Amino acid sequence: MPKLMRLVWQAASGWLLLNLALTVMGALIPVAQLYVTKLIVDRVIHAIGTSNLDIVPLLGLAGLGLGLALLQEALQQGNAFVSQVLSDRFSLYANGILLEQATKLDLAHFESAAFYDTLNRAQQSGSFYPLRVIGNLTQLAGQLIGFAGLVSLLLRFSPLVVVLLLLTSLPTFWVGVRYSSRRFWMLRRQTQSKRLADYFGEILTDPAFAKEVRLFNLGDYFLKEYREIRDRFNQESKKLALQQALARVGIGIVASIGFYGAYALVIWQAVRGLITVGDLTMYAGAFQQAQTAIQGILQNIATIYEYNLYVSQYFEFLNLKPQVVSHTFEKFPKKFPIPMRSGLVLRNVSFTYGGASEPVLQNINLTVQPNECIALVGINGSGKTTLLKLLTRFYDIDAGEITIDDIPLQEFDLSELRAQVGVLFQDFARYSLSVENNIGFGDLKERENQDRIQKAATDAGATDTIAALDRGYQTILGKIFSGGIELSGGQWQKIGLARAFMTSAQILILDEPTAAVDAIAEHDLFQRFRQLTKGKMTFLVSHRFSTVQMADRIVVLDKGQIVEVGTHAELIALGGLYEKMFRLQAASYQSDFSASD
Ligand SMILES: Nc1ncnc2c1ncn2[C@@H]1O[C@H](COP(=O)(O)OP(=O)(O)OP(=O)(O)O)[C@@H](O)[C@H]1O
Numbered sequence: 228m229p230k231l232m233r234l235v236w237q238a239a240s241g242w243l244l245l246n247l248a249l250t251v252m253g254a255l256i257p258v259a260q261l262y263v264t265k266l267i268v269d270r271v272i273h274a275i276g277t278s279n280l281d282i283v284p285l286l287g288l289a290g291l292g293l294g295l296a297l298l299q300e301a302l303q304q305g306n307a308f309v310s311q312v313l314s315d316r317f318s319l320y321a322n323g324i325l326l327e328q329a330t331k332l333d334l335a336h337f338e339s340a341a342f343y344d345t346l347n348r349a350q351q352s353g354s355f356y357p358l359r360v361i362g363n364l365t366q367l368a369g370q371l372i373g374f375a376g377l378v379s380l381l382l383r384f385s386p387l388v389v390v391l392l393l394l395t396s397l398p399t400f401w402v403g404v405r406y407s408s409r410r411f412w413m414l415r416r417q418t419q420s421k422r423l424a425d426y427f428g429e430i431l432t433d434p435a436f437a438k439e440v441r442l443f444n445l446g447d448y449f450l451k452e453y454r455e456i457r458d459r460f461n462q463e464s465k466k467l468a469l470q471q472a473l474a475r476v477g478i479g480i481v482a483s484i485g486f487y488g489a490y491a492l493v494i495w496q497a498v499r500g501l502i503t504v505g506d507l508t509m510y511a512g513a514f515q516q517a518q519t520a521i522q523g524i525l526q527n528i529a530t531i532y533e534y535n536l537y538v539s540q541y542f543e544f545l546n547l548k549p550q551v552v553s554h555t556f557e558k559f560p561k562k563f564p565i566p567m568r569s570g571l572v573l574r575n576v577s578f579t580y581g582g583a584s585e586p587v588l589q590n591i592n593l594t595v596q597p598n599e600c601i602a603l604v605g606i607n608g609s610g611k612t613t614l615l616k617l618l619t620r621f622y623d624i625d626a627g628e629i630t631i632d633d634i635p636l637q638e639f640d641l642s643e644l645r646a647q648v649g650v651l652f653q654d655f656a657r658y659s660l661s662v663e664n665n666i667g668f669g670d671l672k673e674r675e676n677q678d679r680i681q682k683a684a685t686d687a688g689a690t691d692t693i694a695a696l697d698r699g700y701q702t703i704l705g706k707i708f709s710g711g712i713e714l715s716g717g718q719w720q721k722i723g724l725a726r727a728f729m730t731s732a733q734i735l736i737l738d739e740p741t742a743a744v745d746a747i748a749e750h751d752l753f754q755r756f757r758q759l760t761k762g763k764m765t766f767l768v769s770h771r772f773s774t775v776q777m778a779d780r781i782v783v784l785d786k787g788q789i790v791e792v793g794t795h796a797e798l799i800a801l802g803g804l805y806e807k808m809f810r811l812q813a814a815s816y817q818s819d820f821s822a823s824d
Pocket residue numbers: 338580581583587605606607608609610611612613614
């Protein structure tokens with residue numbers, strides 16, 4: 228609760244105070260209205276009894292009643308406006324914090340189902356429930372003040388009535404809390420199934436799946452799965468709602484007994500002449516309002532309790548901590564050497580993915596000169612991408628050491644390190660934004676520098692692709708937004724490559740960036756890449772040996788270990804795994820050629 232209060236205060240302190248003030252003022256009006264009604268009734272009865280009607284004070288009281296009613300209406304409308312502004316401000320603030328937190332977390336978080344459960348719950352809870360808690364709290368403050376006023380009226384009549392009122396209202400509270408928490412735990416339990424249903428929904432609506440869904444006729448299957456899960460949720464919800472409704476019937480009976488008991492008492496007192504008819508009207512009204520108020524208060528507390536459970540899910544997400552941080556030397560991180568002198572060294576490096584039982588990389592030893600081009604080769608799953616991800620500290624290693632100019636990677640500021648390692652991954656991002664943005668994001672400060680962007684596009688061999696687009700660099704890519712143009716896989720790769728060329732990083736990594744381009748284009752591209760990156764440390768992963776041969780040295784990985792290192796000629800002469808893979812690919816090309824002959 229204090230955390231939440233701080234959050235709302237930071238988001239919109241002025242609007243929160245205004246909301247509170249208007250609610251409290253609005254709560255006092257019904258009490259004043261009751262008192263004015265009593266004064267009117269007493270005057271009328273007095274006038275009837277004495278046949279002496281003094282109309283002016285009566286009109287004054289009626290005017291006061293009207294004024295109070297108008298004021299209440301104005302306060303209600305004013306508060307509705309204030310609540311809307313508060314709500315808009317807060318949801319923007321809370322969502323912003325959630326997204327900010329998401330950008331700070333590790334890549335490893337995005338590879339865990341538990342993380343997605345937490346994120347999903349935070350997204351569901353974050354924008355709605357915190358404000359509901361605040362709304363209910365201000366409402367509660369108003370209710371308590373209004374209730375105190377009514378109680379002070381009732382105490383003049385009988386403390387017993389107040390006790391009766393409290394006792395007959397307690398079951399409301401109990402039922403409220405019980406069913407709120409049951410509903411909360413039900414929804415929490417359903418998180419993963421709900422995500423699965425959402426996922427099925429996404430498959431049916433996401434363009435990435437649209438082709439296969441039609442081709443394999445998967446639509447009905449996913450729809451059925453979706454409906455089954457949602458229907459199960461509906462059944463559970465219905466069962467709970469029915470139990471809650473029955474419990475509420477019981478509460479209603481208890482409350483009615485309380486109300487009519489007290490009402491009888493008031494009438495009895497009036498009949499005995501102990502109170503005036505005005506008092507009778509006031510007490511009956513006060514009792515009814517007080518009962519509604521206390522039930523409202525207790526129900527409100529139960530609701531706050533329930534909403535707080537949801538809010539805790541929002542904070543659960545905000546409490547996640549990234550593991551990979553610039554922590555060790557936060558105050559004085561080492562400067563990344565520009566230029567690098569001795570280069571990169573991996574010493575006995577081992578790494579296991581979180582949740583995996585076996586290490587994916589074991590005992591890796593490798594030294595790379597600042598101007599060297601290294602090709603990584605190995606069968607699928609041998610650990611090539613993982614090794615490259617360690618260089619950007621997407622994960623921290625379990626054992627060994629990775630250094631640049633003898634400085635361990637952890638001693639650099641994380642963002643400075645990442646600015647020095649430019650990567651184009653296999654699964655690079657395709658932003659459904661302009662070509663200019665897609666390339667410019669490679670160096671955010673230069674994203675409007677047309678010359679840099681055009682040079683990067685030229686280096687990546689993307690100029691022909693861009694020239695063919697109607698709006699050139701301003702063309703929106705992808706089909707999600709109006710006017711968007713979809714590119715082929717190879718064209719997208721060139722755009723991605725141009726983004727990698729935007730960076731002024733000293734280490735450049737291309738992880739199978741050319742899988743979707745043809746062999747000739749790949750050969751051209753790597754030749755250009757070699758020229759452009761002369762003097763830089765570069766890594767490339769490719770399954771095409773014609774490309775791999777261009778590297779200064781080739782590192783062969785097998786089951787997470789380096790098994791061979793050398794030039795193409797050396798490795799062929801060695802007659803090991805590399806030679807075998809090379810021979811197999813050459814043979815398949817030959818058979819392709821002879822088949823086409
Ligand atoms: N995020 C991850 N979490 C857990 N295991 C992973 C993760 N990424 C990869 N792996 C596992 O690590 C091993 C090596 O994967 P990696 O992607 O490094 O191989 P690769 O050599 O680049 O393969 P490819 O040639 O198919 O791209 C594989 O067995 C894979 O299942």
